[in-house]
Amino acid sequence: MRTLRQIFGVTLVTLRALVRTKTVPALTLLLLLCVTLLPRLITGDGTPAGAFKILLTYTLGFAFGVLCLVTLIAACGLFAAEIDSTRIHLTVVKPLTTFQLWLGKWLALVLLAVTLLAGVYALVYVQITLSMRQPAWQEQVTLVSRHVVHPTLPSPQEEARRVYDEMKRHSALPTNRTERQILGTLAARAHDRYDVINPGESLKWPFTFAQPLATNSIVTVRIRFDTEYSTRSKVVGGCRLATTAQPNEGVEVELNDLTQNEIEFDVDLRAFNGIAPTGFELAFQHRGDPDKSSGLMVRPRQDVVLLTTATSFEANLVRALIVQGSILALLAAFGLMLGACFSLPVALFAALILLVVVQIGDVVVEITSDEDKELVSNRIGLWVSEGATTLTAHADAGAPLAALAHGEVIGTERIAQSLFWNGGLTPLLFALVSAWILRRRELAND
Amino acid sequence: MNAILELHNLHKTFKDFWRRPVVEAVKGLNLTINAGEVYGLLGPNGSGKSTTLKMILGLLHPTSGSIRMLGATPTDVAVKARIGYLPEVSHLHAFLTPRETLHYYASLFGLPTAVAAQRTNELLEMVGLTHAADRAVGRFSKGMARRVGVAQALINAPELLILDEPTSGLDPIGCREMKDLVHLLAKNGVTVLMTSHLLADVEDVCDRVAILDRGSLRAEGPIHELLRNPEVIRFSLEGLSSEEASRLREQLEVLAKRTVHQDYPAMSLEAFFLNVVNSGSAEKPFAIAPYLNSEKPPA
Numbered sequence: 001m002r003t004l005r006q007i008f009g010v011t012l013v014t015l016r017a018l019v020r021t022k023t024v025p026a027l028t029l030l031l032l033l034c035v036t037l038l039p040r041l042i043t044g045d046g047t048p049a050g051a052f053k054i055l056l057t058y059t060l061g062f063a064f065g066v067l068c069l070v071t072l073i074a075a076c077g078l079f080a081a082e083i084d085s086t087r088i089h090l091t092v093v094k095p096l097t098t099f100q101l102w103l104g105k106w107l108a109l110v111l112l113a114v115t116l117l118a119g120v121y122a123l124v125y126v127q128i129t130l131s132m133r134q135p136a137w138q139e140q141v142t143l144v145s146r147h148v149v150h151p152t153l154p155s156p157q158e159e160a161r162r163v164y165d166e167m168k169r170h171s172a173l174p175t176n177r178t179e180r181q182i183l184g185t186l187a188a189r190a191h192d193r194y195d196v197i198n199p200g201e202s203l204k205w206p207f208t209f210a211q212p213l214a215t216n217s218i219v220t221v222r223i224r225f226d227t228e229y230s231t232r233s234k235v236v237g238g239c240r241l242a243t244t245a246q247p248n249e250g251v252e253v254e255l256n257d258l259t260q261n262e263i264e265f266d267v268d269l270r271a272f273n274g275i276a277p278t279g280f281e282l283a284f285q286h287r288g289d290p291d292k293s294s295g296l297m298v299r300p301r302q303d304v305v306l307l308t309t310a311t312s313f314e315a316n317l318v319r320a321l322i323v324q325g326s327i328l329a330l331l332a333a334f335g336l337m338l339g340a341c342f343s344l345p346v347a348l349f350a351a352l353i354l355l356v357v358v359q360i361g362d363v364v365v366e367i368t369s370d371e372d373k374e375l376v377s378n379r380i381g382l383w384v385s386e387g388a389t390t391l392t393a394h395a396d397a398g399a400p401l402a403a404l405a406h407g408e409v410i411g412t413e414r415i416a417q418s419l420f421w422n423g424g425l426t427p428l429l430f431a432l433v434s435a436w437i438l439r440r441r442e443l444a445n446d
Numbered sequence: 447m448n449a450i451l452e453l454h455n456l457h458k459t460f461k462d463f464w465r466r467p468v469v470e471a472v473k474g475l476n477l478t479i480n481a482g483e484v485y486g487l488l489g490p491n492g493s494g495k496s497t498t499l500k501m502i503l504g505l506l507h508p509t510s511g512s513i514r515m516l517g518a519t520p521t522d523v524a525v526k527a528r529i530g531y532l533p534e535v536s537h538l539h540a541f542l543t544p545r546e547t548l549h550y551y552a553s554l555f556g557l558p559t560a561v562a563a564q565r566t567n568e569l570l571e572m573v574g575l576t577h578a579a580d581r582a583v584g585r586f587s588k589g590m591a592r593r594v595g596v597a598q599a600l601i602n603a604p605e606l607l608i609l610d611e612p613t614s615g616l617d618p619i620g621c622r623e624m625k626d627l628v629h630l631l632a633k634n635g636v637t638v639l640m641t642s643h644l645l646a647d648v649e650d651v652c653d654r655v656a657i658l659d660r661g662s663l664r665a666e667g668p669i670h671e672l673l674r675n676p677e678v679i680r681f682s683l684e685g686l687s688s689e690e691a692s693r694l695r696e697q698l699e700v701l702a703k704r705t706v707h708q709d710y711p712a713m714s715l716e717a718f719f720l721n722v723v724n725s726g727s728a729e730k731p732f733a734i735a736p737y738l739n740s741e742k743p744p745a
Contacts, residue, residue, distance in 0.1 A: 002556030009553025013539065013546075020541035087537035090598070093503050094554035095527035439521070444505035 006096040010104025011111070014078065018112055027070050031116060034063045035123045048137040055124055056405040063120040064324055064401075071113045071328050072351050075335025078105050079434075080344035088443055098438035102336060102431050109332040110423075114325040121321050125314070145316035145409040146220065146307035151205035151282075151300055159193075160186035176370070191301055194226075198295040202285035206244070207306050209278045215269055220307035221253075221282060222264045228294035232259050235288045235296065241267050244279030258296075280306065310409035319410040320400035326423035327395045333427035340434040340441075354388065361389035394421035449514075450606055450637045451479040451502065456511035458497050458661075471497040473661040474511070479654075484628055484638040486652035486669070488645065494661040495641045496534070499610055502639070503531060516606060527555060530604030534611040536595030540584025544575050544594045547583060551598045562601075568735035569597040572627075588615035596624070600631075603738055607631060609640040613647050618719050625651050626732040634740040646714070649673070682711070 018024050038059045044050030079102075082088040091101060131137045154162070160183050167173050173182060197203050213219065219241070227235055235258040242250025251267050269277070282304065286296060298304060310316075334354075338347040364385040372378045394417055403410050458472040472494040479485045487495045500506040502513055504520035518525040538547055545566055552562035570576045573593035578586070583594055592615050599607060612628070613621040621644075628638055628651045642648050648655060649669060656666040665672060686694070691708060698706045713721075 005553050005556045005558075009550055012553075013542070013550045016546070017539060017541060085537055086533070086535070087539070089503070089505055089533055090531070090537065090551075091554065092505070093526060093529065093531045094551065095523050095525075095556070096554050097523055442506050444500045 003100065007100050007104045007107065010091075010096075010101055011108040014105050014108035015112060018074065018108070023070075023074060024112065024116075027066075027116065028119075030066060031063050031120055032123070034066060035059055035120055035127075038062055039127065047140060048131065048134070049140040051131070052128065052137070052141045053405045055128060057401050060120065060124055060320075060404075061401050064117065067113055067117055067120075067328060068331055071109060072331045072335045072355065073348060075106075075109055075332045076339045076347040076351050077344055078109070079336060079339035079438075080342065080347045081339075083339075083443055084343055086444065092438075092443060097435065099431060099435035102340070102434045102438070106329075106332055106336055106427065106431065109336070110325075110329045113328040113332065114321075117325055117328065118321060121317055125317060142407065143313035144309065144407045145311050145313055145404075146407055147310045148408045149207055149209060149306045149308070150302075151304055152208045153205075153300060156187040156190035156301065157183070159190040160184075163190070192299060193301070194297045194299055196295045196297055197284060197286045199286050199288045199290040199293050201295075202283055203298070204281055204283040205300055205304050207280040207282065209280075209308075212278045213269060213308060215272070215275065217269050217308060219267045219269060219280070220264060221267060222262065222305050222307060223284065223298065224262045224303040225258075226261065226297040227258070231292060231294045232261075234293035235286070236293075237284055237286050237288065237296075239263070239265070240283045240285075242281050242283075243272055243275060243277040244281055245275060245277060246272070247281060249273075250281075250283075282306070307408070313407075316404060316409055319415055320404050322415050323400040323410060323418045326418045326421075330392075330395055330422040330426055333430040337430040337434045337437075340437050357385060357388045358392045358395075361385040361392075365389060391426070394418060448481040449478050450481050450483075450516060451477070451639065452514040453477040453498070453502075454512045454514075456498070456501065456513065457509045458494070458501060458506065459509045471661050472501070472508075475658075475661075475663055477656055477663070477666070479637060479639055481637055482632060482635055483654060484632045484640070484652045486648040486655040487639065487641045487658065488648060488655055489641075489658035492660070493658040495658050496610065498658070499608060499639075499641060503529075503608065527602060528605045530599035530602060530607040532595050532599040532607075532609045532612055534614055536591050538583045538591060538594055538598075540582065542583055543580045544570060544583060544597070545579045547594055548597055548601055552601050555602045557602070565601055565603075565735070565737055568737055569600060572733065572735040573597045589617055589620050592616055592620070596627070600735065600738060605635075605637065607636050607638045609638065611642055612640055613642065613644055618716055619723065621647065622716065622720055623732050627734065630732070630734040631738065634734070634738060636738075646716070 039051065039055055042054055042058050044054045079088075082091075092098070128141075128143070132141065132143070153159075163186050164173070164179070164183055177185075195203055221239060221241060223239070237255050237258065239253045239255060240250045241253075242248070249272070251271050253265050253267075255263055284296075284298075286293075335347070335351055338351050341347070342350060362385075365382065368378065368382050373382065399414075400410050453475050456472055456475040457470070459467045459470045462468050475494075475498060487498065489495045497506060501508050502515060502520055504526075513520050516525050516528050539550070542550065548566040548569060549562055552565060557565070567576075570579050573596055575590065575593055575597070578590065583591055586594070596612070599609070609628075612624050616624060625647060628640070632638055632651075632653075638651075640648070640652070652669050654666070654668050655672065657664045683691075683694075695706050695708050
């Protein structure tokens with residue numbers, strides 16, 4: 001009880017500091033402007049479906065970006081400014097541990113940032129709800145969140161092993177790379193591998209559901225693809241969804257407009273005569289003229305999915321809020337740690353540099369060739385990028401918004417992972433480091 | 447005697463970024479402060495008294511030597527619950543009111559809300575800030591902010607009170623009240639360690655003093671012993687006329703076979719100022735917050 005009183009005392013005073021020093025009013029105004037003006041400035045393709053996606057990706061994404069930056073800067077300042085001004089002397093001579101002090105400040109920041117984020121989400125939701133009163137929106141936009149089921153294929157690692165063994169049999173393995181490196185490259189390629197469906201050809205993908213679907217439910221088929229731009233209007237085809245139990249009795253859909261690089265259609269399972277299926281087979285047949293149309297390129301592990309109703313759009317919105325809130329918690333922890341280690345200018349500089357490294361880290365890792373690694377400076381840069389990418393692997397800020405916009409449910413596992421890593425374990429690690437540094441560091445000058 | 451604070455062979459050397467020694471601020475300091483004492487740490491600028499105080503508070507780490515405070519080291523969290531500290535510059539949160547400030551520091555000691563509220567009211571009354579209890583501290587004068595600083599240092603009813611330049615920024619009335627407070631706290635069993643540039647203040651309140659210079663201890667002991675001049679004896683008499691005084695001096699010179707000096711003792715400027723300012727006003731005597739008073743009034 002005493003410990004909690006001490007922590008909440010710090011939390012309360014930190015909240016008062018943020019609110020009364022005009023940080024929060026200014027930020028609230030900025031976020032309000034973002035949420036109200038941005039959808040009017042970025043109109044997309046002008047359709048309600050486009051506006052809906054922009055609201056959920058650009059508007060929420062931009063507001064979240066602003067919140068991330070402000071949270072990081074405020075977090076750096078909370079300790080650094082107090083140490084620089086010696087105000088911290090009056091706090092650290094009191095009987096609370098540096099860990100409690102850190103935790104109190106972190107809770108205040110997280111509480112504030114998540115409240116503001118929730119406000120942004122609420123405003124976006126209000127805008128969507130108001131827009132949904134228009135007939136055009138009702139026609140084009142469906143507020144859903146659906147489970148995504150990918151085809152039942154060997155994992156990229158399994159496929160990588162198969163290809164590796166085959167290359168070994170043909171003595172086609174590169175000599176200057178290790179087995180682990182080759183398998184890593186092959187697995188990445190397997191994940192991004194394209195299947196090509198040429199005119200006259202067809203391709204099938206099996207799907208397995210963990211639970212039998214309700215006989216009166218709807219399954220949505222979605223296929224994304226690439227094709228030659230100039231001949232895309234000539235591509236026609238047909239899709240057939242059948243259950244594995246009765247492969248000969250399926251639902252066929254004619255597809256005559258493939259110009260949008262994405263097809264999506266609903267299948268009512270009542271068409272399968274009351275069978276509650278767990279397995280499906282989806283087939284696509286390219287019926288375009290071989291002389292006038294090109295083949296379709298499809299990444300089976302990413303582009304072909306079956307979607308089933310999961311939960312409401314509102315619940316999915318809350319799920320996205322939790323994931324992004326946990327990322328804010330991670331940033332707050334990171335900023336507080338930097339503030340505990342360095343003076344305010346140094347902490348801010350380090351925070352912004354590391355933010356950039358995290359943003360471009362995976363690209364750096366991807367484009368660095370073996371020749372580049374010969375230079376020591378490049379190797380150091382690569383290690384830093386790899387480290388930053390690994391540490392922030394669970395803080396993929398864009399993913400929940402993309403899922404929201406595509407009507408895909410943000411899985412419970414994803415939420416649990418985000419809460420555990422971004423909202424729990426990593427901040428705890430940062431807290432322990434900060435507490436140790438604050439204990440070791442001399443907080444006064446001569 | 448029960449030692450509250452012991453410094454043993456304390457050294458502090460400040461180093462630069464490359465860990466090269468820059469200045470030796472404290473050189474082999476040995477001090478013992480006993481329970482219930484008012485102890486003054488004196489010295490010119492750069493003598494090492496602030497550095498010593500910061501090491502006692504755990505804000506700086508000694509290069510060598512040791513500090514035992516209330517039976518523990520300065521970094522011991524439990525022992526901090528028994529200490530009050532008033533820094534030279536009270537960097538309080540400018541956006542908080544005195545009431546919120548005291549509630550905040552009370553929460554850091556884990557005091558229950560009811561106790562915190564009661565102590566806050568008593569302390570605000572004691573430092574004369576009840577009328578400004580709900581105004582932001584940032585708008586206070588230096589003297590008023592100092593009073594809030596004093597109140598926060600006493601919120602936990604400390605056993606050891608560390609005051610860094612306690613009268614800095616206070617007017618003569620505030621200085622007097624501060625000295626009265628130190629006296630009253632000492633009377634209630636609180637040990638006080640203070641630094642000050644104002645030697646008159648130290649002389650007024652301290653039982654013992656240590657004088658530091660360039661990091662070394664130059665003199666230490668009870669203040670009346672340090673200041674006593676055994677070569678001179680002074681007699682004080684009241685109500686003598688100038689003729690009687692002249693006759694007495696002549697007789698003393700004959701008896702002592704020495705020249706006897708005669709003068710009129712002057713009151714200090716502070717006492718004169720307080721007499722002038724307080725004359726005619728119904729100023730209440732300074733009263734300590736009830737929860738700090740160990741001498742409970744009779745039921």
